[in-house]
Amino acid sequence: MNTTDPDDDDALMRAFAHGDMRAFERLYARHHAALYRFVRRVLGSAHAAQTDEVFQDTWLRVVNARARWAPQGATFRTWLFTLAHHRAIDVLRKGGREVSLDGGADDERGPWQPAADAQAWRDWPSTASATEDSAFWRAAGQRLLDCLDTLPAPQRSVFLLHHEDGLGLDDLARALDVGFETAKSRLRYAMSKLRTCMGAYLPQGSLS
Amino acid sequence: MTQRDDEKRDAHLLAALRNAPDRQAAPPPELSAAILAAARAAVRRDEQATRERGSWRARASAWFGRPHAPWTAAFGTLVLGAILGLMWSAIAPTLPPSEPPMADAPAPSRTPSAPSAPVQAAAEPKALGDTLAKAATPAAATQPSKATAAAPASKGKEARTHEPPPQAFGGAAADPRAGSKERAQAEQQRSDELSRRIGADAAGAANAAPAAAAAPAPRAVQESDSASGRLRQERAATAPLLAAKRADLASSLDAQVRAASGEAAWQAAAASWPNGEAQRRWWASVMQATQGRWQLQTGGRALPVPWLTLTAGQRSVAQFWIEDGALWVREDDRVWRAAVGEAQLREWQEAVSRW
Numbered sequence: 300m301n302t303t304d305p306d307d308d309d310a311l312m313r314a315f316a317h318g319d320m321r322a323f324e325r326l327y328a329r330h331h332a333a334l335y336r337f338v339r340r341v342l343g344s345a346h347a348a349q350t351d352e353v354f355q356d357t358w359l360r361v362v363n364a365r366a367r368w369a370p371q372g373a374t375f376r377t378w379l380f381t382l383a384h385h386r387a388i389d390v391l392r393k394g395g396r397e398v399s400l401d402g403g404a405d406d407e408r409g410p411w412q413p414a415a416d417a418q419a420w421r422d423w424p425s426t427a428s429a430t431e432d433s434a435f436w437r438a439a440g441q442r443l444l445d446c447l448d449t450l451p452a453p454q455r456s457v458f459l460l461h462h463e464d465g466l467g468l469d470d471l472a473r474a475l476d477v478g479f480e481t482a483k484s485r486l487r488y489a490m491s492k493l494r495t496c497m498g499a500y501l502p503q504g505s506l507s
Numbered sequence: 508m509t510q511r512d513d514e515k516r517d518a519h520l521l522a523a524l525r526n527a528p529d530r531q532a533a534p535p536p537e538l539s540a541a542i543l544a545a546a547r548a549a550v551r552r553d554e555q556a557t558r559e560r561g562s563w564r565a566r567a568s569a570w571f572g573r574p575h576a577p578w579t580a581a582f583g584t585l586v587l588g589a590i591l592g593l594m595w596s597a598i599a600p601t602l603p604p605s606e607p608p609m610a611d612a613p614a615p616s617r618t619p620s621a622p623s624a625p626v627q628a629a630a631e632p633k634a635l636g637d638t639l640a641k642a643a644t645p646a647a648a649t650q651p652s653k654a655t656a657a658a659p660a661s662k663g664k665e666a667r668t669h670e671p672p673p674q675a676f677g678g679a680a681a682d683p684r685a686g687s688k689e690r691a692q693a694e695q696q697r698s699d700e701l702s703r704r705i706g707a708d709a710a711g712a713a714n715a716a717p718a719a720a721a722a723p724a725p726r727a728v729q730e731s732d733s734a735s736g737r738l739r740q741e742r743a744a745t746a747p748l749l750a751a752k753r754a755d756l757a758s759s760l761d762a763q764v765r766a767a768s769g770e771a772a773w774q775a776a777a778a779s780w781p782n783g784e785a786q787r788r789w790w791a792s793v794m795q796a797t798q799g800r801w802q803l804q805t806g807g808r809a810l811p812v813p814w815l816t817l818t819a820g821q822r823s824v825a826q827f828w829i830e831d832g833a834l835w836v837r838e839d840d841r842v843w844r845a846a847v848g849e850a851q852l853r854e855w856q857e858a859v860s861r862w
Contacts, residue, residue, distance in 0.1 A: 358542045365549070437527075440525075440527030
């Protein structure tokens with residue numbers, strides 16, 4: 300559609316709902332890579348083989364829901380990632396992996412804080428050398444993926460949506476259909492555990 | 508940490524996330540193609556639904572798709588069944604019982620003589636013997652020329668176009684469609700008419716024409732009645748048989764004798780007799796005994812050596828033989844059979860032996 304704003308996902312989705320296939324192609328080209336990574340990371344290494352299934356199901360849900368889709372306060376991207384999150388949780392449940400929708404017992408406790416003398420902060424390499432060492436960052440990235448695997452799925456999703464997709468807490472709470480405080484607590488625990496897990500890959504200064 | 512701190516992205520975690528080994532991960536091309544194809548198919552379905560929206564199909568499917576669909580479907584089935592039943596009951600009485608409408612059509616070669624049929628029917632000769640005797644005289648032979656002149660030519664045409672090969676006829680079954688009750692009744696009526704005309708009083712006029720053959724059939728069906736090619740083919744296939752059945756034995760013999768304009772005679776083996784009084788009585792007896800029994804034979808079977816041959820001039824008009832308790836007659840290219848019993852056949856054989 301010539302009147303569709305090429306930068307507006309919602310407009311593209313509306314155009315697709317009215318039969319504009321090119322609008323859907325734009326949406327897909329814009330979001331498919333990020334969504335695929337998100338699905339793969341939420342599923343973790345144990346269920347990586349089901350990434351394609353969840354990814355395809357998510358887009359097919361978008362296609363099937365085109366006629367009744369409405370922004371309702373959330374962007375298309377938020378809606379898209381939320382669909383993927385719910386589908387991934389379903390797969391994890393069926394896969395036998397325990398998934399607690401409330402994020403586990405962490406939600407019931409106070410904010411997690413790493414110990415001030417934790418080894419993780421002491422071994423952080425110098426920033427000057429690390430930023431120039433791509434091998435270091437590749438290792439740090441792999442370390443982060445491993446750390447994500449140790450998180451409960453809800454915390455993993457919150458962290459990924461928050462950091463990679465850029466959702467704020469309000470959007471997180473709405474997308475995951477949880478309260479604001481719950482979303483904030485999950486994010487806090489996720490980040491704290493990841494910092495601890497990352498250990499030497501993080502500078503000690505991040506403790507403060 | 509405060510709430511605002513939690514909302515901040517951890518720069519180091521974010522940097523690690525963006526440099527993770529799976530940062531270049533992307534769906535396989537075939538997966539993307541499948542998703543896009545599904546989307547295109549959905550768009551096409553929408554377009555199709557839009558085109559059909561408002562059509563009777565869409566309304567009907569929407570209506571039958573309601574929760575009361577089972578009841579509506581059952582009701583619809585009953586209504587449809589009732590309609591079909593009414594249509595069938597209205598159509599069934601008009602359908603031909605066993606053969607296409609062409610069965611009642613007149614033979615094409617007979618129709619030109621139709622106008623003379625009513626007058627000639629009153630003066631029709633009632634016995635073939637007298638007919639043959641009168642035919643031997645030139646005056647008698649010329650009188651019915653209007654009625655009979657067209658017969659040989661038309662019959663020749665008929666034989667070329669419709670009739671089976673001359674030496675082929677059936678043994679037992681008279682007609683593949685003889686199982687039809689209506690056809691059997693019609694055949695019976697024709698046979699009765701044949702016997703009445705041949706076996707009655709010998710004092711009838713000699714110039715009579717074959718009224719039954721000349722009279723048109725009750726219902727004439729035109730070729731244009733049906734546009735169905737299949738029906739035309741069936742009609743074409745049955746036309747020779749039906750035309751042959753319509754021509755009765757007596758009229759055919761009579762016509763051929765008249766056309767010959769010669770001396771009628773009977774032959775058996777090496778002997779030959781003119782068509783005298785004894786022969787006319789014998790023939791009258793034959794026609795009387797076979798009244799209503801003649802059946803046209805179809806199919807293929809070798810003809811036996813004839814027992815008697817009726818000639819007109821030097822031409823063979825009819826050949827007779829006895830077989831299976833019946834008298835058989837071959838005239839022109841048709842074969843007739845009349846089952847009369849062995850006793851009657853022996854009586855006729857003895858009468859001929861006394862000639």
